[in-house]
């Protein structure tokens with residue numbers, strides 16, 4: 163049996179995207195997913211996303227990291243999911259869909275997706291870092307020479323050393339003089355640096371605001387794969403109306419022999 167797949171990227175975070183409304187994809191087989199995500203023996207991607215029907219919300223995003231295991235929320239994947247739904251013409255400019263962390267609203271306009279993230283009620287300030295859950299767990303640490311940092315080595319050390327078996331995604335951030343930030347992320351489940359991480363970028367924006375380093379209600383972030391904007395409201399340390407905004411593109415289409 164052949165299954166049609168599409169490849170999407172959101173600021174360089176890349177995903178195999180499959181319309182699984184007919185439930186034909188073998189999603190319980192982690193080896194299949196891991197092999198499809200392999201960059202030498204498969205299609206190659208940071209993750210695999212299924213678009214499925216959902217009784218309550220209409221559509222559901224089922225997200226797997228490249229290790230083949232179902233992940234928590236993926237912000238860039240969510241933006242690509244909306245672009246895919248737009249391509250399939252099953253949404254008209256705006257939508258809401260279910261994901262691992264609950265319901266998300268989103269709009270798409272000229273390839274730019276604005277994705278509403280879950281509220282963030284708890285931010286833990288540690289001696290050298292901040293930790294929060296933006297749908298996925300994120301450690302945010304300010305560093306001086308971000309460009310020269312060995313993100314793979316330092317990220318893996320913190321991901322396993324500080325956060326135990328379950329782990330966390332690890333973000334390193336450096337401010338620019340114009341008030342924007344450069345971010346590099348070690349992703350749990352990919353177990354490597356990716357070019358961008360949407361829930362990570364969201365965590366960085368909120369962390370910079372929480373620490374008083376960023377004053378306004380929007381933060382510009384530069385990742386290796388492109389730029390993202392995060393907008394939010396904040397009252398008494400609770401962050402609501404959080405939007406992750408940036409481009410999401412279809413890269414190619416193919417067939418998988420299953």
Ligand SMILES: N[C@@H](CCC[C@H](N)C(=O)O)C(=O)O
Nearest residue numbers: 233234236237238359360361
């Ligand atoms: N690339 C994602 C992050 C996905 C979550 C993560 N890898 C995990 O399961 O911990 C994003 O754009 O948010």
